[in-house]
Amino acid sequence: MAYKLDQDFYQRPCLAVAKALVGKLLVRRLPSGELLKLRISETEAYCGEEDTACHAHKGRTKRTEVMYQVGGTIYVYLCYGMHWLLNIVTGEAETPEAVLIRACLEQNGPGKLTKTLSVTGELNRGSICGEELWIEDDGYSCHVVTDKRVGIGYASREDQNRLWRFKLQ
DNA sequence: TTAGTGATATCC
């Protein structure tokens, strides 16, 4: 009995949302009308200006503006000129928090994931509760393990060591 | 291990 997560789900601290999203179904309706469902197997939390790994830690800019929206907003970002990364904004408005969807089952890597789902910058600032992209809970539950975040060598040692990555075990 | 890629931020 799958049901679509509503906006309230995302209006919680990013760590809680990041952990809760692991094991959920990411659903994408392609422009062609085709429906794709993938189970989320890995997420990472990026939490506020205090977090030196977070894009918004230096303050609000044109790019990070999206992270200051209310939870439930989609933040899509182009990395290394070729990969779109999918994030979901969490928490209250004015707090720059987001969860990076890092991988789904059968899809390791955030860049491959967005390629498979045809996620591009067009979805940036959209709603994760809309008709193009949303998340469902089908009652599946599993063991979630934590780990250090990766690919954030520019962050402080302290922040690199935070166990803010959540994986399906 | 390393090259490729382009938007963004930061520095003239």
Add this chain to the structure above:
DNA sequence: GATATCACTAAA
């Protein structure tokens, strides 16, 4: 205007 940076991937 110019350059440095980057939450990655594929090929070797």
